[in-house]
Amino acid sequence: MLALRLARGAHPLVLLRRLMVAAASAGVGFLLLCTLMYALSHPEDSAAVVRLLWCGLPLATTVYLAVTVARTDPGTRPRPGLFAVGLGPFRLCALAAASTALTCTLGSMVALLFFLHLRGDLSGLPFDGAAAGMLAAEQPLPLPATLTLLALVPLLATVATAVVLRPRAAAPDAEESSxxxxxxxxxxxxxxxxxxxxxxxxxxxxxxxxxxxxxxxxxxxxxxxxxxxxxxxxxxxxxxxxxxxxxxxxxxxxxxxxxxxxxxxxxxxxxxxxxxxxxxxxxxxxxxxxxxxxxxxxxxxxxxxxxxxxxxxxxxxxxxxxxxxxxxxxxxxxxxxxxxxxxxxxxxxxxxxxxxxxxxxxxxxxxxx
Structure with a gap:
């Protein structure tokens, strides 16, 4: 809840960065779902595995962007008075990870809705089923595999953010003298x-x-x-x-x-x-x-x-x-x-x-x- 409140009250530039992360997460989720449906509709084609491997490139750049945005977020930086209210270094790290998870999960949800809309599973909107042939609309969408693929970006981005922003012992003299x-x-x-x-x-x-x-x-x-x-x-x-x-x-x-x-x-x-x-x-x-x-x-x-x-x-x-x-x-x-x-x-x-x-x-x- 605190992460959501900080996101609502953030600077417009910070909101724009988080929107970029959500959009990138949505794009990667859509690519993964398209690869999944291609594999289901072409079980004899070994290129489906290669397509999934190539999805690792936008996945890696999206996770890198999410970590960078979390690191530069002023809402998760140590400030005077935060420790007194219980927001120490570990809590701020957890807050940054929660904000990243929230942003990437939002993008994955958008990817799923857009994917279902282009397949024709959701009606009442423009371009219903516009890509039904490319997205193998005749094949049922497996729920476990879908949720697993959509959880990749939020999970990897959250873990990477927690690892990169974890509190460390300060050693400025050694770093400056190297x-x-x-x-x-x-x-x-x-x-x-x-x-x-x-x-x-x-x-x-x-x-x-x-x-x-x-x-x-x-x-x-x-x-x-x-x-x-x-x-x-x-x-x-x-x-x-x-x-x-x-x-x-x-x-x-x-x-x-x-x-x-x-x-x-x-x-x-x-x-x-x-x-x-x-x-x-x-x-x-x-x-x-x-x-x-x-x-x-x-x-x-x-x-x-x-x-x-x-x-x-x-x-x-x-x-x-x-x-x-x-x-x-x-x-x-x-x-x-x-x-x-x-x-x-x-x-x-x-x-x-x-x-x-x-x-x-x-x-x-x-x-x-």
């Missing part, structure tokens, strides 16, 4: 392993062994997610190299301080963009017809990834607001702050765009031979 984030070597290893798996399992086209291609791309995506903080940290060091001035020094220090927060969504965006480069290179000469469900899945992945990156950027900007105010108080010109922001954006684009194109080209090489 060097480059430690995930860089592991990320490079996973990227190389993912490219190797994709090269080994593919035979000239991604349609021949889609499960192997999916496994290779998943490993590459996880590797880029781990690489993101380290690359962002190195971008900050790059800005401060060769006798830096005040602007480059400020921009580099900010990138190094924000690498742990901004790096992971940058790595995920790099993975999604490299996947798009791979698909373009593999099917550029022979365009493949995209079904509505494929378009929906790709749209979910891109929108969720972009929203996660934008939400994280807003979060880190708010986190350094006090430092920005202090710089203005001591007389720092506004032009220096704007130039520092432009330098940060420029060096990130300069480094991550070639990385994306390189990974995409290497992933597309075995698919175009």
């Amino acid at each position: 060097g480059t984030p430690g995930g860089l070597p592991w990320g490079i290893t996973l990227v190389a392993l993912g490219l190797a798996v994709e090269t080994y399992t593919s035979d000239g086209r991604a349609d021949d062994r889609p499960a192997g291609v999916l496994a290779g791309w998943a490993l590459t995506a996880v590797g880029l997610w781990l690489v993101g903080p380290g690359v962002t940290h190195l971008c900050g060091r790059l800005l401060q190299s060769v006798r830096p001035g005040a602007t480059r020094l400020l921009a580099g220090r900010i990138l190094m301080a924000e690498s742990r927060r901004l790096g992971p969504p940058l790595g995920v965006m790099c993975a999604v963009a490299s996947g798009a480069v791979t698909a373009t290179a593999a099917y550029g000469s022979a365009p493949q017809p995209w079904s509505p469900l494929t378009t929906l899945g790709a749209t979910l992945v891109v929108v969720c990834t972009a929203t996660t990156l934008l939400t994280t950027a807003i979060e880190v900007r708010g986190a350094r607001s006090e430092a920005t105010t202090a710089l203005r108080i001591v007389g720092a010109p506004a032009t220096i702050l704007r130039r520092a922001a432009a330098l940060r954006a420029g060096v990130l684009v300069t480094v991550f765009v070639p990385l994306t194109l390189t990974v995409g080209a290497l992933a597309a090489a075995p698919l175009t031979r």
Whole structure:
């Protein structure tokens, strides 16, 4: 009940983020239900399992978006006076998890209603049964399997939120004194392993062994997610190299301080963009017809990834607001702050765009031979 009241009284931007999570949850639920009905109507087709595996991509990006929105929610942050009324760190973590569960469950309910409406099971509304053939309206809808698939997003998002936001022992000095984030070597290893798996399992086209291609791309995506903080940290060091001035020094220090927060969504965006480069290179000469469900899945992945990156950027900007105010108080010109922001954006684009194109080209090489 408290989570519902906080959701009703939240800022419009926070409500918009939660609405995005609910919409993404609805889209993933609809994809899972469509995959279920395809498997029931085509029991002899082994591609149904592959379709279910491909649904894991929008599922993962939706869970990642839900965790990011929960982490940036001001209603679940520790504030003075909350501990006195019984809202300590553990209660706030449980509140964030409950809000995530409520938002994702709402999206799953919308997905079920929309699915039943397009099948023609619900009448009295426009477009009744408009997709009855595609959704196998002649097949009965199994209730246990339906509820299990619809519970995937709320369950995974709630567990992930509770794990990420769980109270930890504060050790700010150790975190500030560490060097480059430690995930860089592991990320490079996973990227190389993912490219190797994709090269080994593919035979000239991604349609021949889609499960192997999916496994290779998943490993590459996880590797880029781990690489993101380290690359962002190195971008900050790059800005401060060769006798830096005040602007480059400020921009580099900010990138190094924000690498742990901004790096992971940058790595995920790099993975999604490299996947798009791979698909373009593999099917550029022979365009493949995209079904509505494929378009929906790709749209979910891109929108969720972009929203996660934008939400994280807003979060880190708010986190350094006090430092920005202090710089203005001591007389720092506004032009220096704007130039520092432009330098940060420029060096990130300069480094991550070639990385994306390189990974995409290497992933597309075995698919175009």
